[in-house]
Amino acid sequence: MTANAQRAFSVVGREAAEAASAPEGGTEIAIDGASKTFRRGRMETHALDGVELTIGAGEFVAIVGPSGCGKSTLMRLVAGLLPPSSGRVVIGGETVDGPYTNLGIVFQKPILLEWRTILKNVLLQTEMRHRKDPGLVDRAKGLLAAVGLEGFENRFPHELSGGMQQRVAIVRALIHEPPVLLMDEPFGALDALTREQMRIDLEELWLASRKTVLFITHSIDEAVLLADRVVVMSPRPGKIERIVDLDMPRPRGLEGRKDPDFIAAVESITQIFLARGVLHGGRKGPKLVSA
Numbered sequence: 001m002t003a004n005a006q007r008a009f010s011v012v013g014r015e016a017a018e019a020a021s022a023p024e025g026g027t028e029i030a031i032d033g034a035s036k037t038f039r040r041g042r043m044e045t046h047a048l049d050g051v052e053l054t055i056g057a058g059e060f061v062a063i064v065g066p067s068g069c070g071k072s073t074l075m076r077l078v079a080g081l082l083p084p085s086s087g088r089v090v091i092g093g094e095t096v097d098g099p100y101t102n103l104g105i106v107f108q109k110p111i112l113l114e115w116r117t118i119l120k121n122v123l124l125q126t127e128m129r130h131r132k133d134p135g136l137v138d139r140a141k142g143l144l145a146a147v148g149l150e151g152f153e154n155r156f157p158h159e160l161s162g163g164m165q166q167r168v169a170i171v172r173a174l175i176h177e178p179p180v181l182l183m184d185e186p187f188g189a190l191d192a193l194t195r196e197q198m199r200i201d202l203e204e205l206w207l208a209s210r211k212t213v214l215f216i217t218h219s220i221d222e223a224v225l226l227a228d229r230v231v232v233m234s235p236r237p238g239k240i241e242r243i244v245d246l247d248m249p250r251p252r253g254l255e256g257r258k259d260p261d262f263i264a265a266v267e268s269i270t271q272i273f274l275a276r277g278v279l280h281g282g283r284k285g286p287k288l289v290s291a
């Protein structure tokens, strides 16, 4: 699958660019002082507080933070699915003021339509956008093959494992060649081995297409192995606590874990969570040091 994915994705990217003038690579995302407070009656939840972050075109940024710190809320602001209470999100120079469609989203659950085949689940994305570019079916098949699903095009979701279904969800998010990919805990529901493989495959897909990726995860390891920068968020109301730059060579694959920079980055993020009381070392665990 490894060499296959590279090949299929660069071919798919080239064909898409030729057929639909879709941009290769990503688009810059600027989050400009975004805050969000949810209100219901007299109840207020201050979910996000003044988040300031620019994600460069083609950059892979991961966000880690404790449960409830506003990670999904931030993603929904970027996608235009929620309006910020203050501040704004700008994608490719355009202020987001409603659902932003030139992106792909992958959630923790694949959310496939049981009555549609795998191929038709993927093509749903293009049907909703009224896209009729030539070669769409071939492109969908190429992407499915690139994620190891050749021969499953005419199967139904219940015939696939959880990991395979999540691969379909990733293909569905990529079929319209969006310059931006938002991923909210995409591997959170998978077993550890499948999750590891998905992580390796995602890095390859990204290397071949260089989309701008915003990736939310609870796993420090996953964030460090995948990202160019890891954004560490504070407990609610979520603020950016620290941004960790990662300059490890790619592809990081399985070997990435041996890199001294990986070990140092995981340690430094763990210390931030220990210092904030998000993690506890246990009796034999690491001592709490102030981060």
Ligand SMILES: Nc1ncnc2c1ncn2[C@@H]1O[C@H](COP(=O)(O)OP(=O)(O)OP(=O)(O)O)[C@@H](O)[C@H]1O
Binding pocket: 038, 039, 045, 046, 047, 065, 066, 067, 068, 069, 070, 071, 072, 073, 074, 236
């Ligand atoms: N639609 C909503 N109405 C009211 N409160 C909400 C809404 N969506 C989220 N919240 C609240 O905002 C806060 C942040 O939620 P959010 O889902 O963004 O956190 P998260 O960091 O993604 O959490 P997790 O890691 O557990 O998925 C939480 O306190 C949540 O209860």
